[in-house]
Amino acid sequence: MFEEFYPLRLQDNSEVENLLTPDYTGEQVSLRSPANEVMTDFTLTSPVTVSEDVQVDDALERMKSQHVRMLFVTTEADKFIGVITARDISGTKAMVHMNSCGVSRQEVLVRDIMLNKASLRSLTFDQVRHSRIGDVMLTLKSSGDQHLLVVDETDLGIKRIRGVVSASDISRKLKVGFDIMYEAKSFADIEKIVAQGSEMSL
Template sequence: MLKDFRQVRLQDIADVSEVVTPKIVSEQITLASPAEKVMTDFNRVMPITASKNMQVDHALQLMKTQHVRLLLATNDQGEFVGIITAREILGRNVMAYMKSNDIPREDVLIKHVMIAKSRLKALTMEQARQVKIGDVMETLKGSGEQHVLVVDNATSTKKICGIVSASDISRQLKVGFDVLYEAKSFADIEQIVTHGRTI
């Protein structure tokens, strides 16, 4: 296949001294920004899915290569059936399933330890446009979860259209999520986000 391509002659850059920056600076993301601003939008980014019949360690490897900690589980028809996170695979769930069913680890599949969609809650797309990033932070903190799915229910068929994750919030605000959690008040959080100071 590579015989169809050729090496490109690269240019010397010893005389280059400037870096291009955007002419339009993207808006500053704060805790008061709409949650939609930190949502991974599946209309723009391909969601990472895995068959519910995938072996759990293969799922973990897929997470590592895709730099995610959550996969959307699908059935044989490609329909959404639940989620699997690194926490389910690396925590006690896999060991507990192995023990209770007397099977080796290689026989544990996503469907055995995933969180079924019947147990999940999500934001609607309308909520994602209205609620603040700080609201989602409080929600994640209260639930102990690292992700919240977003559902588009504006059409006759409801669809998972995005996801908001603690890591995305942390990256957008440029502050560790654990640091944000240590804040005693909204004012403390604003100070951390705005000035990068610790409490």
């Protein structure tokens, strides 16, 4: 029955000291690195979603458990309708809805304070694939967005959310605060800041 299989030789781990993490690529990420290095690609990792009918504090707990600051909001039929961020829940949005609708916090649902997909901006996957981190960073800076969706299209013309690019992911990859980069006056200044941040992390 097991003739086509064979046991593998097991290894000794006494000399192994390092753990590989997803951020480790062996190369230093810079503003000129391909933009897809800072894109969360949903062909590689599943998007973290939440139903529009979930109470907002439950949604926040889901973010914490999944180590994300944004959830993709879906209907009962699993159709994408928007996003909700930790800032939306922890900020004034919930309070404004409570006051305007005369409801308690326990009655505030994700759909009440989420950002509808019509209000979101995106890049195409081709744009990301042919651009650099610096291009996307300046796009975020000029738009004022914290997240940009990445959309692709099937051979049948069906558009899909392929991934997301966030300011926080760029900041983490470059090891420099995004707000610090915002203060730079030129691209050369930004490169200098990124280079200094890289040296400090060594």
